[in-house]
Every structure is written in structure tokens, then in C-alpha cells.
Amino acid sequence: MLGIFFVLAASFVFFAVLAVGWVYDTDEVRELVGGHLSLHIDYVLDDIGDPPRIERAISITRKVPVDIRITGPEIDWASDPAFPKESELTFDRGAVLSDPANRLLGQLRDAEFAELDGHRFLRIRRGENAVIVSSPRIADEVQTRSLMPIIVGVGVSLVVLAYFAVRWLFRPISTIRRGAARIGQGRFDERIENVRKDQLGDLAEDINNMAADVRGMLDAKRQLLLGISHELRTPLSRMRLAVELLADQEGGATDADGMRADIVEMEKIIVTLLEAEHLNSRHAALHLEECDINVVIQQLLDDFFTRDKGRIRVSYSGMSRPVRIDEARVVLLLKNLLSNALRYSDESAGAIEVSVEVRSDSVVIRVQDRGPGIPEEQRDFIGEPFFRGDPSRTRHTGGSGLGLYLATLVARAHGGRLTLDREYVAGAAFVVTLPG
Incomplete structure (x- = not known):
């Protein structure tokens, strides 16, 4: 957001300078200035007279904030002793008189311009004499003012004020986001507090009401499940x-x-x-604790696969560290995978391979069998409830098709995933990736 405001400030300054330059650079404005200056010079010259009269020059300098120097074969007078000598000034008609917009000023014959120490000098010759007018007065301190710093300062100030005003306006958004994130994690007792009485405050109140409604619906759903379980x-x-x-x-x-x-x-x-x-909910309550995954798998084999331990080969690799998982549910996941692998593998085809790799931030478990594999057209349905590749659903070849569905949910509840290795062709291979 800060970058956007700086871009807006730069754009404002650029276009403001461009607009001011465009207005003051028009022929109408420049011609108007040139015409007034030409007329003013005519008045000054007529008032001084030809030959120049010093008393008239003194009278002009008292009325107008300029200094005058009159030079000629028999005269060299200046209204201010500090007025530069004519020889110290470099006069030139320059671009001012050559510009078409200053054509009225250009009608003044022998008009020349010079600049020294911030003072501008205009010289008009009258015969052998010359009248040099300085603006501002020699004694006045020249103050150079530029429009650019003013525009930049005003633009940046306005943008900074707008930035902090917008930040104050949207400050409750961070509070609302944090509260919504906590509610999204299943903490439905959380409420968003200390929000202003405006539209954002109304939004926070709506989120609080939504959390209460969701909490009520989940409680009702839980009671329904418990009732169904009891009645069945x-x-x-x-x-x-x-x-x-x-x-x-x-x-x-x-x-x-x-x-x-x-x-x-x-x-x-x-x-x-x-x-x-x-x-089957992102709010599933897991009992996470640090476990030795090697011990967990060995205990699983001892408890549920005593008769088939000879058909299961386990290998371990990676780091030697505990992993943070819900042990009971991971055991349920692996039990379903191993049961499926044993059910569909022929004992003569070889052992079921279970490989465990503990990484720095996750654990990867791979279970591959030596069975007939899963047809290509059925692979996209793996993990759906009640789906089985064997339509007969006999007790010999399997149960109701809920094993892989439950295993998928266990992996998902941990923030991981259960996938089918499509490259493995010697049977079926499932890969479980769990953070921790």
C-alpha cells in the first residue's frame, strides 16, 4: 500500500509541473507579459527623455523598485553606487527577443538583456547614450523561488496524510483477520473485540454471529451422530x-x-x-504428541499383524528424531493400508514393502504391495467412501470400501495427504506424507 501511495505522489508532482509549465508556456500568456513589459519600457524611456535627465531617473527609482544607470560620452550616473559598470555586464538580445511570442518586445530596437548575481538588466540605447535598468534594486537581496519544491512538498504531504488516514481507517482489518483465522481453526468461542462502530465493526459482529451459528450447528450435528450411534x-x-x-x-x-x-x-x-x-472436518480434534515412528510401526505389526509379519518388510531412512502425530489415528491409517495390501497380494508374489523416511519437517511412509494393481479408470476414485475396485464386495476380498477413505481423512486431518503412486506398476503403492 505504501508503494501505491508513493506512485500516486510521483504522478501528482509530475502532472502538476507539466500542467503549470503548459499554462505558463502558452503563447497568449507570454505575449501578454511581453506586451506589458514593452509598454512599461516605453513609459520609462519617454519619462527620462532624450537626452536622459538624471532628475527624472531619480524620480522613477523612487516610485518603481528598480535602479537605473545612464551612460554616454559625457555622463556615467547610477542610482546606486553598487550598480555594475556597463563593461561588467554582457548584453545579448538572446532567446527572449527572438521568441515569436515576444514580438511586441522585439519591436524595441537596440534592447538587450544581461544577468548578474541574480539581477536582470535591460539596456536601451538612445543615440550615443544608454539607459540600463536593473530589476530588482541592486541593494535588494535576490530571493530565488522555485515552484517545484512547493509542488513536491504539498504533494508528498497530502499523500502521507492520506496514507496514515487510510491506515487508521483500515486498522481493524488486521484484528478481524486474526479473529477470523482463530474461528476458522475451530475455536468457535473466540470473539472479535475492540472494533469501531462503523462498517468494519458491523463486519466483525457478523463474523461473531456466524461463529456462534456454526458452533450451534456443529453441536447439533454431534448430538445427531451420537444419537444415531446409540440407536444403531x-x-x-x-x-x-x-x-x-x-x-x-x-x-x-x-x-x-x-x-x-x-x-x-x-x-x-x-x-x-x-x-x-x-x-471429515478441518476442526477435527487431534491428540498430537511426539512419537518414535519406528516404535509405532513395530507395535502396530505386533498387535494386528502377528500372523503376517513374515510378509511385511519395513525399512527406515532419514533423520533420527521423534515426529508429532496423533498416534492412534496414524495406527488406524497404516492398519487400513496394510490390510488392503495383504488382502490383494498373493503370498508367492513377494513381501509387502513399507518404507519410512523422516525428514526435517515431515515423515513419508510408503506402502506397496504385489497385487494386481488399480486400473487406470479407477485411480481417480481412490479414497472416496464406499468405493471398491471389486464390485462383488465379498467378505474375502474386502469390506465396505471405507478403509482408504478413512486413511485419507486421517492424513488430511494432520495437514498431510495420501496419494497413489501412478508410476508403480508391480501392484499398488500408497504414499502418506504427514507434517511433523
């Missing part, structure tokens, strides 16, 4: 109890096993959807 889990619990009783009856074990698997699958979907709903 209650009948599922009764169904499980009924299945257990059915299994005790003769011939009911086979049906009970199938129903039990369905109930487990339904509970898994409900839990996953609830977790996804918690994460």
Missing part, C-alpha cells in the same frame, strides 16, 4: 445376543456364524463412519 448399537447388541442363543440350539451354528459375521461387519461400518465424520 442397541438393536445390534440385541441381535448379537439372539445369535448367541441361536448358536446354542441344535443345527443353528451355521446360521449363527453367518449372522455373527454380518453383525460384526455392520458394527465395523458404524464405527468407521463415526470416526470418518469426526475426521
